[in-house]
Amino acid sequence: MFLKVLPPLAPKSWIRHFSICQLPQELQVIQETCRNFADRELKPIASELDRNGRFPFEQISKLADLGFMRVTVDSAYGGSGMTMLALSLIVEELSRGCGSTGSIVSIHNCLYGNLLNRVGTTEQKQLFFGKYSNSTIGAFALSESNAGSDVAALSTRAVEDGDSWILHGTKAWVTSAAEAKCGIVFATVDPSLKHKGIAAFLIDFEQANGLTVGRNEDKLGIRATSTCDLCLDNVRIPKSNLLGSHNGGFRLAMEQLDRARVGIASQALGIAQAALEAAIQYAGQRIAFGQSLLKRTSVQTRIAEMAVRIESSRLLVRKAAVELDQGMKATKSCAMAKWIAGETATYAAHNCQQIMGGMGYVKDMPAERFYRDARITEIYGGVTDVQKTIVAENVIREQGE
Template identity: 40%
Template sequence: MFEKKHEMIRKLARDFAEKEIAPFAQEIDQTGEYPEELRQKILKCKFHAITIPVKYGGCGGDYRSAAIVTEEIARKCAASVTQIMPNSLSGSPLMLFGNESQKQKYLRGMAEGTMIGAFGITEPGAGSDTASITTTAVKDGDHYILNGRKCFITNGPICDFITVFAKTDTKAKGVSGISAFIVESSWEGFSRGKIEDKLGIRGSKTCDIVFENVRVPAENLLGKEGQGFKICMATLDSGRITVASQGLGIAQGALDEAVKFTKERIQFGKPISKLQNTQFEIADMATQVQCARLLVYDAAYKKDSGQSYTKEAAMAKYFAGECCNDIAYRSLQFHGGYGFMKDYNIERIYRDARIVSIYEGTSEIQKLVISGMVLDK
């Protein structure tokens, strides 16, 4: 499954995360601000452009490499994963469906660090139910007039463009008639809501984005009219590998904290790591993390080798999302009252874990995807 290059990438990413990211993790969480100096270091290492082809300024790497980088970064700071979104949500729609002109402008812009992208499907009244989106794009000559609102947009407050899903055929039923557009934030009628005050991954900025009669050039239609749902699902398939990798990294980080604390904490005259109950818990936690790891890299390998991976990506995202929440809970329990204090990393990790089983498809949606594919055999 892995080649020599993958282990080299892991060492590079792990060293970077430990030396450059970990020292800022608590500060990022407390201030809600991501240091520009650190962002520039991530760009310099090209961790954000692993999967973007060399032709457009990226590394031309595979999804196993991107998953490795995501895991190692999330292990130290889950919010930092949003700095490498071009590997997934903001880059995948363009890589999969963009034309040459769109790729040269937007993919290259992200790879070179001059553009930040975002992905907009969720609306106040349409989360898991994509068919319920109400954002519209009406053809007007060589433009589309875009109206609507998207919410919970990762990187929304700082994005230069966003891939927006809107109905171009309001009479079509279900998910038919949805199209995708590349919309620049500098265009008239594009506005942003307040930055959300979130439970976790606080160093990742999130907001609503509102479109009021935004004139989108027809050349910024992504793919063809009516392909929006297809584009969305294909993007989420690959994005789930990234989110699963994030969950895996959070779980491993929580396990690291549990191991460290139980070796240091003295109770009843000895470290609590010497207690059999602790040992059994650690064994169970380590096994869960390894199961998540195998699911994540199996999905990434299948994508890299051109196999169908929708079910595997959903399984990885579902399991890793639930796993990181469970491991963070159990690790905090080991810490006792200390775990409830912001001085300890596990308090932040516990809050960061919660989003993984929610965004890019809740655990319940993953179950629907998995069961649908198993039962349709």
């Protein structure tokens, strides 16, 4: 279906000739497709989705038809075989229309599809990609109530029993847990080994006796997404569902969080861009003291500050995505991108609200939703404080100290 809509992608060799300022034509087409989709399908309903906490099933299904729900998955498993840079553009444009939809697409692609495609065995990929349609959501369950930033402290246990693994514990904050039919769950096979005892497991939720989804958290923003506990009461899964090695789960999680940070930073960029556009549109129509708000230096300064932060964040996000695509160790760039793009989203939404005055504070206009949606990009996938630590450690190491 994807190929019917878009021209075939050039081989990944184009990455070598990549210029951050000029996207290759095939990526411009993807960007345009998503921009139009956001304007037509998401922007008109984003406020209603938010108000009613309604998951956008119909739009996710259309995005799956366009090839955007298995963006980086190989074509052999129903994917589009695209790059992280393409995924970043897709998430940015969709988030410009609806922060919740951008979040759903980002987490599913970056943390489930990409990880299974990257690390799964042929059998695992055939099983999990094969059983479900492209629009089926996969979850990523790493965090627990006492293990967020400190992931190594997780306590969900996995015990070998004959041909099975038995998992017991409660995962927290799982995005799309209410809609997901499958997921990747992290548990410790040996708590004495701390982070080296963590492993990743594929779970088919439909076949997992003892697995229940907790209540949907009542959140500040991205309210059209579900965020729930995943309770595992001695859930028995086949031994073959171990993803990667017994003691490789922590490393997998860290590698995957680099990719998730590009996705979250792209979500932040989309929200920031939407805030900038809404602010300019409002200011152009609002007359105060006999002239358009756009003529006011203070408003122009706010617009200029938003624009420059968005543009510089965008360059960092694209740099991080390209580094991942080139197989480079991109941890520092991903942390930089997420930190700056997250803060930019909050900054842009805040300034959009200020430019709109009272109208920025009420639900008739999207500014207050932008602000609520922006905040999560500074929290999930690793809080900003942790991103700063990652950047500092890398910079100090690079200098040989």
